[in-house]
Amino acid sequence: MAKLNTAPLSGMRDFLPIDVLRRTYVISVIERVFQSYGFEPLETPTMERLSTLLGKYGEEGDQLIFRVLKRGEKLAEALRDEATENNISDAGMRYDLTVPLARVVAEYRSKLPRYFKRYQIQPVYRADRPAKGRFREFFQCDVDVVGSASLTVEAEVLAAGAQILRDLGFGSEVHPFSLRLNHRGILRGLMETAGVPRALEDGVLVAIDKLDKIGLEGVRAELGQRGLEPEAATNLLNTMATAPQTNSEMAAWLSDLLEESELGSRGVSEVKQIIALSSHSPAAAHLRIDPYLARGLSYYTGAIYEVEFPGFSGSGGGGGRYDNLVGMFSGQNIPSCGISLGLERIILLMEEQKMFPDRLAGQPQLLVTQFDESTVGESLALAQRLRAAGLRVDLYPDSDRYGRQFKYAEERQIRF
Numbered sequence: 001m002a003k004l005n006t007a008p009l010s011g012m013r014d015f016l017p018i019d020v021l022r023r024t025y026v027i028s029v030i031e032r033v034f035q036s037y038g039f040e041p042l043e044t045p046t047m048e049r050l051s052t053l054l055g056k057y058g059e060e061g062d063q064l065i066f067r068v069l070k071r072g073e074k075l076a077e078a079l080r081d082e083a084t085e086n087n088i089s090d091a092g093m094r095y096d097l098t099v100p101l102a103r104v105v106a107e108y109r110s111k112l113p114r115y116f117k118r119y120q121i122q123p124v125y126r127a128d129r130p131a132k133g134r135f136r137e138f139f140q141c142d143v144d145v146v147g148s149a150s151l152t153v154e155a156e157v158l159a160a161g162a163q164i165l166r167d168l169g170f171g172s173e174v175h176p177f178s179l180r181l182n183h184r185g186i187l188r189g190l191m192e193t194a195g196v197p198r199a200l201e202d203g204v205l206v207a208i209d210k211l212d213k214i215g216l217e218g219v220r221a222e223l224g225q226r227g228l229e230p231e232a233a234t235n236l237l238n239t240m241a242t243a244p245q246t247n248s249e250m251a252a253w254l255s256d257l258l259e260e261s262e263l264g265s266r267g268v269s270e271v272k273q274i275i276a277l278s279s280h281s282p283a284a285a286h287l288r289i290d291p292y293l294a295r296g297l298s299y300y301t302g303a304i305y306e307v308e309f310p311g312f313s314g315s316g317g318g319g320g321r322y323d324n325l326v327g328m329f330s331g332q333n334i335p336s337c338g339i340s341l342g343l344e345r346i347i348l349l350m351e352e353q354k355m356f357p358d359r360l361a362g363q364p365q366l367l368v369t370q371f372d373e374s375t376v377g378e379s380l381a382l383a384q385r386l387r388a389a390g391l392r393v394d395l396y397p398d399s400d401r402y403g404r405q406f407k408y409a410e411e412r413q414i415r416f
Helices: 017-036 058-063 072-080 098-111 152-167 184-194 198-208 211-225 230-241 247-257 262-277 325-330 343-352 373-388 402-411
Strands: 047-049 067-069 089-093 116-125 137-146 178-183 287-289 303-308 317-321 336-342 366-368 393-395
Touching (some): 017 116, 017 137, 017 152, 017 343, 058 198, 098 137, 152 317, 178 184, 184 230, 184 262, 247 262, 262 287, 262 303, 303 336, 336 343, 366 373
Antiparallel strands (some): 047 089, 067 089, 137 336
């Protein structure tokens, strides 16, 4: 009989007890901070209608949606017709938690408060190529405010994200992080000044979003593949290469560069206001204006931001303002803004840099041993008394010699 392959699917993972305890530790910090900022929990189904998901994530995002086949006669009918991945499917696994939020707001608007402040910590699914820190099933930890166009919302969600990272041990010279900040208006303004045709802007943004992965020349090659004229590509890349570094210099440089662009000027103004509003928050020391941060999702309309850990590839989270997304479901203009933390990458980095506490809540504190068969009752009774006192207690099940019982305690890191 052939041996079954017992490994999880590529891009999926099993979590052993220590993994779950570490995840629980990080999630508990995230929930505590989100709740301290006045956010309440929400959960939504793993599967959504395919029509709910498609057209919300841009060209590359839509390709990464896990589609769910129709069933029974509906599938047979679709197969008799022209079979494409979209017409043989009627549902998909959620790609993120933001589109489900927009659907919920449209569905329950009359039951929600004027400002709906929700957090959501659930798995999402992407048909992506697995890599270190990149999985097909992973958790997102989202916090969003629906119903306010005020820039205090940006300041609040950035503060909440920064507070979580600081409470987990990030933010020092040893474990630094930054919050890269940009605005869709700035990106649009840069496109205008470089001579990028409006029809090519979305594709150009997708290419720019890969700057930290493929470098300037890689971006140049992709811009050419997307149909951008060499002169416009050179203008854009030359501007990227001359951008200053400090926030104050960057803001002044952008103000001059985008003076003639209405969208660009508004974007610069809002970024300046967000930095000013954040000046007394946990985010203040970590904000960094990055005019070429694009974030591939096409639903963003205003400020965008991303968590970066220096020396660690990939994003640790991100978000922004998306004032039109909820309106796509409800027919109303409902402003919204949020941030999502990448739980998997945060945990991976904490493991690599040994940032977890030596002891985690949930691990047994004591082991009650067995002396011999005549004292089993006393051992059971002792374990119950200790549990009633609020302790986490394991009971050794067999009457083994004490060396084995002590070895078991060591394996499980039970101290007493």
